[in-house]
Amino acid sequence: MSLQGISGKTIPFDGQVGGHAGVMTVEDGSMIIKDSLPKERAFYALLGTHEALAPLRDYVPEYMGQIKLTGVTEGVEVGHEVLQEIASGKESIVLRNVAYEFKKPNILDIKLGTVLYDESANEEKQARMIETARKTTSLESGVRLTGFKVWDPSKNDYEQTPKSYGKSIKVSQLPEGMAKFFPAASIQDRGLLNAVIDGIIGEVQEIKEIFEKVEMRMVGGSLLIVWEGDEEALKASLSATEELPEGGLTGKHKAEAAAAAPAAAERALNEVEVELPGGKGAAEEESAETSSSLSTSSSKKLSLGYAVKMIDFAHTRLAPGEGPDKGVLLGMETTLKLLEGRKAELAVVAEDAGAA
Ligand SMILES: Nc1ncnc2c1ncn2[C@@H]1O[C@H](COP(=O)(O)OP(=O)(O)O)[C@@H](O)[C@H]1O
Numbered sequence: 524m525s526l527q528g529i530s531g532k533t534i535p536f537d538g539q540v541g542g543h544a545g546v547m548t549v550e551d552g553s554m555i556i557k558d559s560l561p562k563e564r565a566f567y568a569l570l571g572t573h574e575a576l577a578p579l580r581d582y583v584p585e586y587m588g589q590i591k592l593t594g595v596t597e598g599v600e601v602g603h604e605v606l607q608e609i610a611s612g613k614e615s616i617v618l619r620n621v622a623y624e625f626k627k628p629n630i631l632d633i634k635l636g637t638v639l640y641d642e643s644a645n646e647e648k649q650a651r652m653i654e655t656a657r658k659t660t661s662l663e664s665g666v667r668l669t670g671f672k673v674w675d676p677s678k679n680d681y682e683q684t685p686k687s688y689g690k691s692i693k694v695s696q697l698p699e700g701m702a703k704f705f706p707a708a709s710i711q712d713r714g715l716l717n718a719v720i721d722g723i724i725g726e727v728q729e730i731k732e733i734f735e736k737v738e739m740r741m742v743g744g745s746l747l748i749v750w751e752g753d754e755e756a757l758k759a760s761l762s763a764t765e766e767l768p769e770g771g772l773t774g775k776h777k778a779e780a781a782a783a784a785p786a787a788a789e790r791a792l793n794e795v796e797v798e799l800p801g802g803k804g805a806a807e808e809e810s811a812e813t814s815s816s817l818s819t820s821s822s823k824k825l826s827l828g829y830a831v832k833m834i835d836f837a838h839t840r841l842a843p844g845e846g847p848d849k850g851v852l853l854g855m856e857t858t859l860k861l862l863e864g865r866k867a868e869l870a871v872v873a874e875d876a877g878a879a
């Protein structure tokens with residue numbers, strides 16, 4: 524796998540559950556290509572070089588490089604947004620598809636934070652975004668369910684929940700939203716569902732601990748939660764995970780495992796530096812090299828039955844002296860409560876089923 528693979532065909536990414544339309548993927552689905560602002564590329568570069576951000580590296584999608592879609596999509600049918608991008612010559616970033624290793628990925632994008640504008644927004648936009656936060660669950664809870672898709676084995680199809688749902692519900696309805704993402708009926712073995720939620724809680728907890736220590740402002744960023752909707756595949760990956768130390772593969776363990784393939788992610792992120800605006804430019808060739816050095820490690824990655832990553836750094840900046848991002852932390856707390864709440868509900872469902 525390398526960026527050279529992209530010179531083949533790019534197709535719309537069917538795992539996109541939120542954000543601006545037009546996220547693309549490559550033919551084998553291993554990577555996604557998305558429109559990016561310079562700020563987001565700069566953040567990914569910073570991740571590789573800034574020590575305070577090092578703990579976050581396990582919790583973002585692998586950065587494969589950046590690319591201009593011009594030419595790459597030649598002769599391929601592309602969506603409106605992508606065409607616009609080509610016209611404007613904008614850069615895209617190429618990330619590892621977090622849902623790639625899943626057979627039937629259930630995907631949820633949770634937008635974090637209470638403040639939905641950054642300082643560069645004009646007064647009118649700021650006012651609008653304050654109003655949006657107030658009218659949705661964001662201001663009160665620090666989360667908005669941006670969108671999600673869940674595999675429904677009875678229909679043999681995905682159930683898609685659009686952004687209008689997450690935008691319209693009240694904080695009191697967030698648990699219903701979480702129940703829709705972890706439907707009791709989707710997995711026969713309740714223990715599996717329980718284990719998945721536990722695993723996800725562990726990851727969110729770790730991300731929260733990291734965020735408590737970094738001075739950063741993240742506006743419009745999300746937690747991307749993926750879990751395996753195919754019961755057999757879920758069972759297989761979770762039982763493989765059980766054999767690992769301390770009952771699971773947390774970020775720390777993953778880092779240890781990755782150490783076997785020497786710091787590939789870090790190396791790649793460092794290399795990304797040369798691709799920053801004002802750098803060497805014409806980065807396609809170098810991106811390809813960067814990604815091929817990465818691919819060895821990523822193909823060895825274990826599928827866990829679930830994955831949790833932070834995404835969307837278009838409006839993220841370091842904020843030395845300003846302390847941690849309280850709105851984002853509130854969102855992580857809310858997410859943890861919702862996950863715990865769903866676990867408790869499922870325990871009751873299981874008891875009822877046992878009594879019947
Ligand atoms: N690395 C990734 N792996 C899988 N899906 C992704 C990845 N990055 C983004 N997505 C999908 O694309 C959507 C939009 O991406 P995001 O980075 O949030 O861009 P936007 O600025 O448009 O909100 C997300 O909601 C998610 O569904």
Ligand SMILES: [Mg+2]
Binds near residue numbers: 541542543744
């Ligand atoms: Mg987004």
